[in-house]
Amino acid sequence: MRIERREEISKIVLYSLPFLSILASLIFVGILLWFVGVNPIEAYYIMLIRTFGSKLGLSELFVKSTPLILTGLAVAIPMRAGLWNIGAEGQLYMGAFIASFVALNFASPFAIPIMFVLAAIFGAAWAFIPAILKAKFELNEIISTLLLNYVAIYWVEYLVYGPMRGKNVYNFPYSDLFPECATLPRFFDTRLHLGVIIAFLIVFIMYLTFRKTSFGFSVNVVGANPRAAEYAGIDRKKIIVYTMLIGGAIAGIAGMEEISGIHHRLRAAISPGYGYAGIPISLLAKGNILAIILSAMLFGFLYVGGSALQTTYSIPIAVVYIFQSLVVLFIIGGEFFVRYRVVR
Amino acid sequence: MIEFIVSLLQASIRAGTPLLYATLGEMITEKSGILNLGVEGLMIMGAMSGFALSFITGNPWIGILAGGFAGLILAFIHGFFSITLKVDQTVSGLMLVLLGLGLSGLIGKSYIGMVANYIDPIAIPLLSSLPILGKILFTQDLLVYSSLLITVFIWFILHKTSFGLSIIAAGENPEAADTAGINVDLVRYICLLVGGFLIGVGGAYLSLAYAKLWTEGMTAGRGWICLALVIFSGWIPQRAVIGAYLFGGLDVLSFKLQAIGFTVPYQLLKMIPYIATILVLLLSLIKDKYRLKAPSALGKPYFRGER
Numbered sequence: 001m002r003i004e005r006r007e008e009i010s011k012i013v014l015y016s017l018p019f020l021s022i023l024a025s026l027i028f029v030g031i032l033l034w035f036v037g038v039n040p041i042e043a044y045y046i047m048l049i050r051t052f053g054s055k056l057g058l059s060e061l062f063v064k065s066t067p068l069i070l071t072g073l074a075v076a077i078p079m080r081a082g083l084w085n086i087g088a089e090g091q092l093y094m095g096a097f098i099a100s101f102v103a104l105n106f107a108s109p110f111a112i113p114i115m116f117v118l119a120a121i122f123g124a125a126w127a128f129i130p131a132i133l134k135a136k137f138e139l140n141e142i143i144s145t146l147l148l149n150y151v152a153i154y155w156v157e158y159l160v161y162g163p164m165r166g167k168n169v170y171n172f173p174y175s176d177l178f179p180e181c182a183t184l185p186r187f188f189d190t191r192l193h194l195g196v197i198i199a200f201l202i203v204f205i206m207y208l209t210f211r212k213t214s215f216g217f218s219v220n221v222v223g224a225n226p227r228a229a230e231y232a233g234i235d236r237k238k239i240i241v242y243t244m245l246i247g248g249a250i251a252g253i254a255g256m257e258e259i260s261g262i263h264h265r266l267r268a269a270i271s272p273g274y275g276y277a278g279i280p281i282s283l284l285a286k287g288n289i290l291a292i293i294l295s296a297m298l299f300g301f302l303y304v305g306g307s308a309l310q311t312t313y314s315i316p317i318a319v320v321y322i323f324q325s326l327v328v329l330f331i332i333g334g335e336f337f338v339r340y341r342v343v344r
Numbered sequence: 345m346i347e348f349i350v351s352l353l354q355a356s357i358r359a360g361t362p363l364l365y366a367t368l369g370e371m372i373t374e375k376s377g378i379l380n381l382g383v384e385g386l387m388i389m390g391a392m393s394g395f396a397l398s399f400i401t402g403n404p405w406i407g408i409l410a411g412g413f414a415g416l417i418l419a420f421i422h423g424f425f426s427i428t429l430k431v432d433q434t435v436s437g438l439m440l441v442l443l444g445l446g447l448s449g450l451i452g453k454s455y456i457g458m459v460a461n462y463i464d465p466i467a468i469p470l471l472s473s474l475p476i477l478g479k480i481l482f483t484q485d486l487l488v489y490s491s492l493l494i495t496v497f498i499w500f501i502l503h504k505t506s507f508g509l510s511i512i513a514a515g516e517n518p519e520a521a522d523t524a525g526i527n528v529d530l531v532r533y534i535c536l537l538v539g540g541f542l543i544g545v546g547g548a549y550l551s552l553a554y555a556k557l558w559t560e561g562m563t564a565g566r567g568w569i570c571l572a573l574v575i576f577s578g579w580i581p582q583r584a585v586i587g588a589y590l591f592g593g594l595d596v597l598s599f600k601l602q603a604i605g606f607t608v609p610y611q612l613l614k615m616i617p618y619i620a621t622i623l624v625l626l627l628s629l630i631k632d633k634y635r636l637k638a639p640s641a642l643g644k645p646y647f648r649g650e651r
Contacts, residue, residue: 315450
């Protein structure tokens with residue numbers, strides 16, 4: 001038995017692969033749900049109706065997709081240069097930390113823009129550590145970005161149990177509520193906030209950057225063929241650092257938006273794995289920046305539906321991780337069989 | 345003071361043992377040329393399955409075996425993608441982390457807060473009554489002792505047997521190994537599965553002997569620390585023992601310091617192992633003599649002839 005490259009690759013099958021993979025994952029997760037004693041059809045019906053059945057559900061879809069769009073970008077941009085940013089979670093926490101610090105100490109009409117800028121800087125700084133270690137010493141960025149997540153999460157936990165714990169929080173590990181000038185405006189009596197629009201704007205800016213600028217071109221060359229980049233005189237190390245900085249900044253903004261748009265205070269568990277979800281989101285979008293919106297919305301749906309399952313059946317939100325990993329595994333497996341065939 | 349150091353060292357070994365199993369498991373996997381980034385996912389599945397099976401059967405040793413097999417099954421998925429299909433090992437490894445965290449969270453939900461039967465320490469007669477060393481080394485549980493035997497065994501297999509030579513060949517130069525009649529894919533599968541089993545046992549140790557409970561996400565990044573420990577130990581089994589105990593020590597330092605009234609906040613002490621891991625990795629990269637020890641074909645799929 002051996003493996004042979006197919007002469008003709010079916011374009012239809014290749015393009016429908018993501019959809020088939022999503023379907024296969026739904027079936028697989030359904031079997032698992034059935035296994036833990038939940039009727040999968042009923043569960044999927046609840047997920048759909050809670051998301052698309054009301055104004056509130058639909059608004060939540062956008063609310064949950066917003067951090068996912070940003071963390072998806074935070075992973076996808078370094079990925080274009082061939083780098084793995086597994087640290088979006090920590091970068092998000094660092095952005096949330098500095099945004100809260102500004103909100104609680106420097107209330108002013110300029111608080112929101114200052115929070116955005118500083119969150120981006122702190123997220124980028126957190127990504128700079130693994131980036132510079134990769135550029136200077138070839139330190140594996142997968143391990144270093146991941147380990148820094150734990151440092152950032154413990155840092156925020158330390159703050160809300162210690163120096164930043166609020167005065168009126170009845171001993172909960174929370175900071176005080178932000179003053180109104182430091183919270184993002186909301187629309188339509190829902191949790192839809194200004195950050196949702198900003199996230200879409202950032203996608204558009206990144207799309208233009210990678211479509212129209214020479215920087216975007218250089219990144220693509222480094223990612224596709226590092227040797228060719230060297231011949232073309234592109235400084236690979238610079239690209240490593242810059243793409244990671246952009247990724248970190250976007251993840252930092254995600255943290256600021258969650259804090260200022262949703263929670264209105266600093267607390268320990270800001271993110272149910274949004275940073276990690278950025279990885280499958282980016283892989284599903286295949287690095288295509290506009291496609292990130294679609295794949296983040298799919299995952300946003302899973303989070304909204306997932307929390308509906310959590311309240312209905314008390315199934316942990318971890319079920320979303322199973323779906324995320326299966327979609328990607330089905331895609332990479334499926335792609336193989338599109339491109340190759342097994343002959344006897 | 346001596347009492348403090350003795351109890352710190354004793355606890356370091358216990359905290360280091362899950363790391364040692366997982367580090368050894370990843371090491372033999374990498375020796376054959378396969379990079380399994382899913383250690384965290386394998387460990388958490390091991391921890392959950394181990395706890396669940398000990399709870400159901402009442403026998404913690406069945407739990408340990410179940411943990412091993414849970415690791416082995418996830419490793420097999422990685423093998424299917426990275427060895428049989430020869431697709432990107434990074435992607436499939438990372439997805440195993442998510443899969444392990446998700447599955448263990450879903451299936452393990454009903455075991456949160458439950459009490460199972462655990463692995464208890466055994467004091468070795470005579471040796472355990474030695475001053476100082478007796479308490480540190482000889483009042484541990486069987487899995488601590490067996491982890492040291494396994495370390496020696498892996499060293500022996502790698503360096504004293506022809507199968508060990510095949511493993512090293514598959515990891516260093518699969519083309520040459522193939523020419524010499526070694527079935528590269530088979531050798532890699534064996535190492536990956538055995539390695540996955542050991543990683544799963546490490547996870548089961550965590551829930552059944554170290555923490556003695558199951559909670560969602562309880563591995564808390566230990567799998568990633570183990571990936572770094574493989575690099576730190578330069579792919580040498582004996583050195584993994586030192587690395588694992590060192591990091592076990594950093595892990596328990598926070599409780600131990602608190603117990604004697606040291607007032608540094610708990611969360612700041614919890615950061616130490618993660619920062620230390622990065623520093624240690626950095627040191628081992630700066631020193632050239634370590635850098636050369638990575639298997640040359642690590643993470644590269646091997647295509648036999650033209651595909």
